Amino acid sequence: MLDTQGRNEPDTLNSDTPEQDLPALDIPKHERRVQTVIQDLPVETLCGRISRGALILQPEFQRNFVWNSTKASRLIESLLLNIPIPVVYVAEAAGGKQDVVDGQQRLTSISAFVAGTFPGPSGQKRDFKLSGLQVLNELNGKRFSDLDSATQNLILEATLRVIVIKAESHPDVKFEVFERLNLGAEKLNDQELRNCVYRGRYNTLLAQISQYKPFLDIQGLSAPHNRMADRQLILRFFALQRLTHLHYRGNMKQVMNRELEDHRDPSDAALKHLEELFTRSIDMAWAVFGPRAFRRYQPGTATQPDGMWEERLNFALWDTLLYTFSFYQKSDIIPNADRIYEEFLDVMTYDATFAEYVTSTGDKADRVRYRADTWRRRMDAVVGPPRSDSRTFSRKLKKALFEADSSCAICSQQIQTLDDAEVDHIVHYWRGGQTIPENARLTHRYCNRARGGRED
Structure with missing residues (x-):
């Protein structure tokens, strides 16, 4: 079950696949270098870009501003003391804008102090007064507007080094850059990084349908996951469903990256189709399995004849079961829910290869194909081929x-x-x-x- 507190669980939140199982990225040799530009920009310039929306501090994919006023105040003190500030990374986005990739907390603190208001939870704001300063303690309690013009200029003229990742950089190389930027900080999981790289209407859809009640019930959650693990599950489904298991060659991380890169701004009709496809498939999974959907069943043994269900959602079963349900209609599944449930218990008990490929980690192509083909044959034996007749009368x-x-x-x-x-x-x-x-x-x-x- 997904952890509602956002704590990382071994194979659900930190990464899509353990590193030792990842095949090499399929990137042409001439595109294997990220393209960047280095700029040293005054605080005044950066604040101007932020205020007019050219530099986006907190798009919907970014984590919330989490610094307290003391930590933010000490950053301002560092500017006044001419202490070097870590490099800021931004990525070129559509319309000539730039998304902050690394440095959001720093830039938010600086721009908020200059603007005079400290950003709080749920959009609440209050006067930003310096606090907790240890060297320039005489400035404690002062707003930017309270400072003399010389001190204001010291802040506005302080420069920050900004590395701009060019839009023409290969998306998979760019993803690797963002991932490595987080090695020394609180590490973002793959979906948070993915949202940072591939911004658009598709990401908005993932956020929207992560609130679907039956999907929350399946995960054992009352609200969407605060580390986007649920959005990653949805994206896995869409990526595999579009590609199909027959064309999957391995590296689910790259497949999901490509899904967002190639379809980041779908049409209204395409968005509606994706939403209906997901909700219909989830409804079928819930109708058959209820809260045991996508959980591994372990049959009993000679010494312990009672079988058991794992509590945590299994990625391999998520890919296999939801993918197969997506080709059917509810009219195929609901009347046969009990038989499908029993068929699942049977395949987990008597097909040793299927059980192994569900248990073992990794998204190797042969395992994905075996699971999909095996379960589809089982479904066809119970339900028959998916219905193709229309539900609409003329x-x-x-x-x-x-x-x-x-x-x-x-x-x-x-x-x-x-x-x-x-x-x-x-x-x-x-x-x-x-x-x-x-x-x-x-x-x-x-x-x-x-x-x-x-x-x-």
Whole structure:
């Protein structure tokens, strides 16, 4: 189960795959160097860029500002004492803007002091007065506006070294740079780094659907994970579902990077499709397994005949089960939920290779393909091939039913216009009902929606 406090668990938060199992990155030789520009910029210039939105301190992917006022004040003191400040890294983004990659806390502290307000939790702000200064203690309690002009100029004219990572740098090389920047600090996990590199509407979607209630229930969470582990799970699913297990060649980290790089700003229709694909697949997983979804089952032994379920969500089962569910409709799965559950217990008990490939770490291509092929065959044996028929009746049929008898099958009153009418499945589609005239009835659009019981 994911840790709601954000503590790192061995193979869920820190990395996608243990380092010893990662294949080499597939990067052309001529693109293996990151392209950078070094700039020494005055505080005044940096504050100006921040205030007009050209330098983005805290895009939605970044962690919150966490420094207290004393730590921020001592950074200001360091500027006044001419103590070197660590290098700031920024990355070129769309529209000529730059995203802060490393140095967010420092730049936020400096710009906040110059602006006069200290950023607090949930957007709360208060006067930024220096505190906790040990050398220039006479400045304690002073705002920027309280300082004399000479002291203000010392701050505004202090320079910070900024390394700009150019947009044309290869995205996987750029990702490695961001990852290594965090080695000496509180290490960001892969998804936090990924969000830093591949900013766009796709990231916004990941944040949005991480709040989906059945998904939270499956993880055992009451709110989205504060270290983005849930977003990484969603991205794994989308990346593998688009690529398919047949074309997967290994290195899930690189596959997820490429998914965000190539599709960072999808159309509205594409975003809607992704959201519906994920929520539908999660609904099916919850219908079959409930809170045991994506957990490993260990069968009993001669000495301990009782089997047991692991509590923590298993990445291999996440990839395998959710990926397979995505090719079906609820009408395929829900009537067969109990049989699918039993089939899973059977494959975990009697297919030693499947159980091994679920247990072992790593995302090697042969293991991903074996798990996907094996489970798909099992699903087909229980459910049959995924349904391809539409769930929507034609307007032609609606018109024919309306002209034959315009009364509502639910309230029995007359339907006044064709647009107020809706064709409903007599046997629900999600229960296996077919989209054929024999399974159709005419209802008020309102009555049908108010009745409930529909799949959506």
